[in-house]
Structure formats: C-alpha cells, structure tokens
Amino acid sequence: MKLKRNSSQPTERTLPKCPTGIAGFDEITLGGLPRGRPSLICGGAGCGKTLFGIEFLARGAQDFGEPGVCISFEETSDDLAQNAISLGFDLKALERANELVIDYIHIDKSEIAETGEYDLEGLFIRIGSAIDSIGAKRVLLDTPEALFGGLNDEGVLRSELRRLFRWLKDKGVTAVITGEKGEGTLTRHGIEEYVSDCVVLLDHRLQSGVVTRRMRVLKYRGSMHGTNEYPFLIGQKGISILPITSLGLNHRISDDRISSGIPGLDEMLEGAGFYRGSSILVSGTAGTGKTSMAAHLLNAACSRGEACLFFSFEESPDQLLRNMRSIGIDLGRWIKKGLLHIHSTRPTTHGLELHLVEIHNLLEQHKPKVVVIDPLSSLISGAGENTGDLTNMVLRVIDRLKQLGTTGFFTSLTSGGRAAEATEVNISSLVDTWLLLRDVESDGERNRVLYVLKSRGMAHSNQLREFLMTKNGVELREAYLGPAGVLTGSARLAQEAREREEESRSKRESEDRRLALSRKLRAAEAQILALEAERQAAELELRSAAIQTEERRNAAAEQRAQMARSRKVDSSPKASRPSVREAGA
Amino acid sequence: MATRRDGNGKVEYDLRLYVAGQTPRSVQAFANLTKICEEHLAGRYRIAVIDLLEHPQLAKGDQILAIPTLVRTLPEPIRKIIGDLSNKERVLVGLDVRSTG
Numbered sequence: 001m002k003l004k005r006n007s008s009q010p011t012e013r014t015l016p017k018c019p020t021g022i023a024g025f026d027e028i029t030l031g032g033l034p035r036g037r038p039s040l041i042c043g044g045a046g047c048g049k050t051l052f053g054i055e056f057l058a059r060g061a062q063d064f065g066e067p068g069v070c071i072s073f074e075e076t077s078d079d080l081a082q083n084a085i086s087l088g089f090d091l092k093a094l095e096r097a098n099e100l101v102i103d104y105i106h107i108d109k110s111e112i113a114e115t116g117e118y119d120l121e122g123l124f125i126r127i128g129s130a131i132d133s134i135g136a137k138r139v140l141l142d143t144p145e146a147l148f149g150g151l152n153d154e155g156v157l158r159s160e161l162r163r164l165f166r167w168l169k170d171k172g173v174t175a176v177i178t179g180e181k182g183e184g185t186l187t188r189h190g191i192e193e194y195v196s197d198c199v200v201l202l203d204h205r206l207q208s209g210v211v212t213r214r215m216r217v218l219k220y221r222g223s224m225h226g227t228n229e230y231p232f233l234i235g236q237k238g239i240s241i242l243p244i245t246s247l248g249l250n251h252r253i254s255d256d257r258i259s260s261g262i263p264g265l266d267e268m269l270e271g272a273g274f275y276r277g278s279s280i281l282v283s284g285t286a287g288t289g290k291t292s293m294a295a296h297l298l299n300a301a302c303s304r305g306e307a308c309l310f311f312s313f314e315e316s317p318d319q320l321l322r323n324m325r326s327i328g329i330d331l332g333r334w335i336k337k338g339l340l341h342i343h344s345t346r347p348t349t350h351g352l353e354l355h356l357v358e359i360h361n362l363l364e365q366h367k368p369k370v371v372v373i374d375p376l377s378s379l380i381s382g383a384g385e386n387t388g389d390l391t392n393m394v395l396r397v398i399d400r401l402k403q404l405g406t407t408g409f410f411t412s413l414t415s416g417g418r419a420a421e422a423t424e425v426n427i428s429s430l431v432d433t434w435l436l437l438r439d440v441e442s443d444g445e446r447n448r449v450l451y452v453l454k455s456r457g458m459a460h461s462n463q464l465r466e467f468l469m470t471k472n473g474v475e476l477r478e479a480y481l482g483p484a485g486v487l488t489g490s491a492r493l494a495q496e497a498r499e500r501e502e503e504s505r506s507k508r509e510s511e512d513r514r515l516a517l518s519r520k521l522r523a524a525e526a527q528i529l530a531l532e533a534e535r536q537a538a539e540l541e542l543r544s545a546a547i548q549t550e551e552r553r554n555a556a557a558e559q560r561a562q563m564a565r566s567r568k569v570d571s572s573p574k575a576s577r578p579s580v581r582e583a584g585a
Numbered sequence: 586m587a588t589r590r591d592g593n594g595k596v597e598y599d600l601r602l603y604v605a606g607q608t609p610r611s612v613q614a615f616a617n618l619t620k621i622c623e624e625h626l627a628g629r630y631r632i633a634v635i636d637l638l639e640h641p642q643l644a645k646g647d648q649i650l651a652i653p654t655l656v657r658t659l660p661e662p663i664r665k666i667i668g669d670l671s672n673k674e675r676v677l678v679g680l681d682v683r684s685t686g
Contacts, residue, residue, distance in 0.1 A: 092625070111664055114667050114674040116671035122605065125637045129642060151651070
C-alpha cells in the first residue's frame with residue numbers, strides 16, 4: 001500500500017501512474033495505469049473489459065477528482081448506465097455533476113456509402129470536444145475496433161486509430177482502450193501494436209465446473225508489475241482483483257502474545273500462547289478436536305473484547321454453537337454481543353475466488369482480530385483437482401491477515417492414509433505455528449494427543465501431551481511414557497493409579513521405619529534412665545557403706561578406749577595395735 | 586417519410602456537408618458536390634456546409650466520424666456518403682438521385 005502512494009506521485013525515477021481505484025489492480029501494477037498514456041484491456045466476450053473501463057472512469061471521477069469521457073462504440077449510454085448501476089456506479093449522476101461524458105458512437109454500414117478519400121477527423125473532434133467540455137483526465141474507448149465493422153477502408157482505419165492513440169497521448173489523458181480477443185492475436189484487428197505502453201489481459205475459463213476470471217498484466221513498459229495471473233471477481237462493488245501475493249514480505253509483526261484459551265497449551269508455548277497476528281495451523285484426522293481448539297481461541301479473544309470471524313465450511317452456526325456448548329464453551333453470548341460472526345457456507349457453493357472475495361469483504365466489514373477458517377481442507381472440493389489454486393488462495397488469505405495484523409487460525413483435516421505431517425494443501429511452510437492433533441490407539445481405545453510441531457520465534461515445548469474433552473473444554477494432561485511408548489487414556493489412568501499406589505506404599509513404609517526408630521530411641525533412652533538410676537543407687541550404697549565403716553571404726557575406737565580406760569593401759573596407740581591384731585586374729 | 590417537392594412536383598434535396606476546416610479535401614468535396622448537384626438537381630437542392638472546428642457539438646447529432654461526410658437529410662431516409670465525393674456515379678447512387686429523379 002505504501003508503494004502505491006509513492007509511485008502515484010510523479011517522480012523523476014518512476015513512471016507517473018494513474019490509480020484506477022480498482023481493488024487490487026493498483027497493487028499489482030504498483031500504482032495503476034501509466035498516466036497520460038493509452039492502455040489496452042483485452043479479452044474474450046464477457047470477460048469484463050467494459051466494466052474495467054467504466055470502473056476506471058467512475059472511480060476516477062468519484063475518488064480521484066479526475067473527470068472522464070466514455071466513448072462507447074457498442075452500447076448506448078443508457079445501457080451502459082444501467083449495467084453500471086448493478087455494480088454500484090451511478091453514471092447518470094456523474095454526468096449531471098459534469099464529471100463524466102458518455103458519447104455513443106454508432107455507425108450503420110447500411111446508411112453509409114464511401115466515395116473517395118476521408119479521415120476520421122470527426123471522431124477526433126467529438127472526443128476532443130467531450131474532453132474539453134469537462135476537462136477530462138481519463139478516457140475510455142470501448143471498443144474502437146467496432147469501427148472496422150462500419151467502414152470499409154481498413155488502411156485508413158488503421159492509420160487513423162494509430163493517430164488517435166498518439167493524439168490521446170499528446171492530450172495527456174490516461175486512456176483505456178478495450179479490445180476483443182482475436183484468433184491468435186490479442187485483439188481482432190491487431191491494434192495492440194499501436195498501444196504499446198500497457199496491455200492487460202482479462203480471461204474467464206471454466207475449471208471443474210466453476211468459472212474463474214483471471215487477469216494478467218501482459219506488458220507494462222517502464223514499470224515493474226506483478227506478472228502472475230490473478231483471479232478477479234465482478235461483485236457488487238465492481239471488480240476486485242485478488243492480488244495479494246503482494247510483491248513484498250514486509251508486514252509489521254507484533255511481540256504481543258494472545259492466549260490460546262487452553263491453559264495447558266499456553267504452557268507449552270512459553271506459557272504465553274500464540275503471537276498476535278501469526279498464522280496457526282491445526283491439523284489432524286477426523287474427530288481429533290480441531291474445531292474445539294478454534295472455539296477456545298475464539299472464546300478467549302471474545303473475552304478480551306476482540307472481534308472475531310469464524311468461517312465454517314462444515315457446520316451451520318447453530319450446530320457449531322450446540323457442539324461447543326457440549327464442551328462448556330458458550331459462543332452464543334459473543335454473537336449476541338456482536339463480537340463474533342459465524343459465516344457458514346458450503347465449500348462447493350462457489351469457486352475459490354468467490355470464497356476468497358467473501359473472506360476479503362468480511363474482513364473489511366468486521367475488522368476482526370482473530371479469524372478462524374474451519375476447515376481449510378474442505379475447500380479442496382471447491383478447488384477441484386487443482387490444489388495449487390488452494391495453496392495460492394491460502395497464501396493470499398494469510399498475506400491479507402498478516403497485513404491487517406489479524407491472527408489466523410486454520411484447521412486442516414488429514415486423511416488417514418497420509419503422513420500426519422502432510423497437510424492436504426501443503427501450506428505448512430506458510431504458517432507460523434503448527435499444532436498436530438493425533439489419535440493414539442492402544443488397549444482397545446483411541447485417545448487424543450497433541451504436540452507443537454513448530455512455532456516460529458518461541459521456545460515451545462517438545463512434549464507430546466494428551467488432551468481430554470471435558471465439560472469444561474479441552475484439558476491437557478501429562479502424557480506418560482510407558483515401555484511401549486506413550487500411555488494414554490485408561491493405560492495412563494492405570495499408570496497413574498499404579499504410581500499413586502506406589503507412592504502410598506513407600507509412604508507407609510517410611511512411616512513404619514520412623515516409628516520403629518523412634519521406638520528404639522525411646523527404648524535406649526529408657527535404658528539410659530535405668531542405668532542412671534542404678535548408678536545413683538550404687539553411689540548411694542557406696543556412700544552409706546563408707547559411712548558405716550567410719551561409724552564402725554569410730555565405734556571400735558570408742559570401745560577400745562573404753563576398754564583401755566577400764567584396763568588402765570597406756571593410751572599410746574603403738575601399744576594398742578598388737579592387741580587389736582590379736583583380737584582380730 | 587418526409588419529402589419536399591418543388592413547383593413541378595420534383596423532389597427537393599437538403600444536404601449537409603460536414604468538414605473540419607478548409608482542408609484541400611474539404612474544398613475538393615464541396616466542389617465535387619456542387620458540380621454534381623448543378624448537373625442533376627439544378628434548382629432543387631440546398632447545401633449547408635458545417636465546419637466542425639467551429640461547431641464540434643454538431644458532430645454528435647448526425648453521428649459524424651469521417652470527414653468529409655455528406656448527409657442527405659431530405660428526402661428521408663437519411664443517407665450518408667463519406668469521402669471527397671470524387672466518384673460521381675457512387676455519389677448519385679448514394680444520394681439515390683436516379684430513382685427518385
């Protein structure tokens with residue numbers, strides 16, 4: 001979009017351009033048609049040439065302040081005005097406002113005879129006076145080759161047309177000339193050789209029963225331009241070309257994180273969830289819970305007050321609401337609040353391009369922060385066998401979402417036979433975060449596991465996690481590794497029970513040991529107490545024994561003293577000793 | 586169909602010659618035209634020369650593209666002859682002079 005603004009300003013280095021205002025075209029051509037030069041729009045019958053020209057004029061008058069002249073060689077001005085009204089352009093009003101002149105040039109061969117030399121100065125004068133009457137900057141010639149049907153002298157016509165285009169260039173008007181595709185040439189009479197600055201080819205073809213319109217810039221002298229074939233649509237607002245494999249990869253990115261709505265999943269993504277504005281792909285086989293994941297994300301976004309858009313290609317809104325209620329997610333309240341819009345269509349209703357346009361229009365209308373497309377893979381039936389188209393379309397949607405900074409959440413159904421990592425549409429390289437949901441079959445049951453296959457720009461978990469659909473939504477569980485791989489479902493439950501048992505047993509054992517030890521301790525303490533008591537008793541005994549000995553000795557001494565006193569012996573102790581010994585012996 | 590006749594009951598011709606400035610071709614066409622008219626329609630023709638350089642808006646009414654263009658407005662139906670009118674026979678056929686003579 002920046003490119004567009006810059007390049008429409010005449011600068012020395014780039015060719016000045018004239019914005020057409022046709023959605024997408026100015027992006028492909030980096031600004032529009034070459035200003036002040038004629039451009040050729042060619043294609044088969046009914047491919048939208050005239051409409052392209054009319055829109056170029058009408059948008060010029062309405063949006064860019066550049067009045068226009070329409071020289072119609074095929075349709076009367078009333079017919080043109082009527083056709084344009086169905087596309088939202090009121091040509092009559094523009095004419096009244098002096099912003100548009102429609103001149104219907106008609107020649108009827110039956111009432112014209114030719115004799116001698118002539119030129120088409122009358123045509124020049126008519127165009128010239130129309131341009132001058134309103135100061136036109138844009139001119140549409142639709143389809144000048146019709147003149148070949150009215151006049152015989154082809155040589156004169158050719159040279160006069162060549163002169164006309166040069167004259168338009170000299171006048172400085174930006175001209176659009178339409179031409180019907182001929183056999184092997186771009187236009188029936190080969191006028192493309194006179195209009196050499198810019199040639200745009202329109203085309204519509206039937207593919208798998210669906211008509212797709214395509215546009216290609218065949219030539220653009222002096223300017224870079226998108227060279228691919230771009231699908232386009234003629235809708236209620238005119239032509240919209242879906243470039244948007246835009247020429248650069250330069251969208252702004254955000255460091256903002258948003259919750260997936262599932263705490264366990266956020267945990268796996270650094271505990272913060274997805275990046276805002278990133279593209280998320282969830283792929284898995286049937287019934288693995290892809291839509292439920294989407295519902296969680298939407299629920300979380302709506303809770304934050306963000307607008308969301310849900311494109312459902314399988315379920316009607318009511319069915320979706322009921323199913324999500326069963327896992328405890330009430331999306332209905334967000335619809336009532338006007339935050340969530342569910343858009344349900346059958347993928348086969350129309351071709352991919354129309355789906356794409358619908359998506360674009362709704363994005364424009366609702367400006368959502370989160371967009372879910374569920375499932376992307378069912379669009380394949382719309383794409384027929386040409387899945388390359390689908391990849392292109394997805395790329396365009398992703399591109400668009402990134403430009404808008406909108407988070408995109410896509411689900412993809414992998415069919416049983418394929419490798420789980422292969423999505424139908426091979427868009428895995430385009431997405432930022434890829435969650436893989438899988439069925440694990442063991443012990444006679446199927447269980448769901450989830451893992452993060454990739455997530456750009458974050459250190460995501462590498463764990464395989466089992467998840468359950470509960471009344472309160474999706475819940476993630478630890479996945480157990482058993483001898484035969486991951487344990488899920490009842491095997492996991494059994495393992496959990498075993499572990500619980502193990503734990504309680506070891507708890508019991510250690511309690512027992514503790515008890516035994518403390519008993520032993522207490523016994524030892526008791527022993528210590530008993531010994532101490534014994535020691536004290538012995539000590540006491542010892543002490544009392546010593547006292548007794550003393551007393552006895554004292555008593556003996558007393559006795560001897562008494563005896564000595566009674567025998568009147570010398571009180572010398574020496575003399576007394578032998579007598580004691582004697583007495584003892 | 587509107588026709589206008591003169592006193593002798595002969596059909597009168599109203600002719601318009603569209604030119605764009607005094608180009609040799611226009612001058613030639615006018616000379617050729619007056620000569621043919623004098624020979625075959627003496628006294629019952631009128632020629633109006635319209636210069637589109639002066640009145641460009643008049644080109645739309647008669648659907649003029651080629652220059653010079655001769656338009657027979659009367660008798661009806663309208664006939665147009667483009668070119669410098671150098672081939673007398675074809676001009677007479679174109680104006681349908683012989684049959685209405």
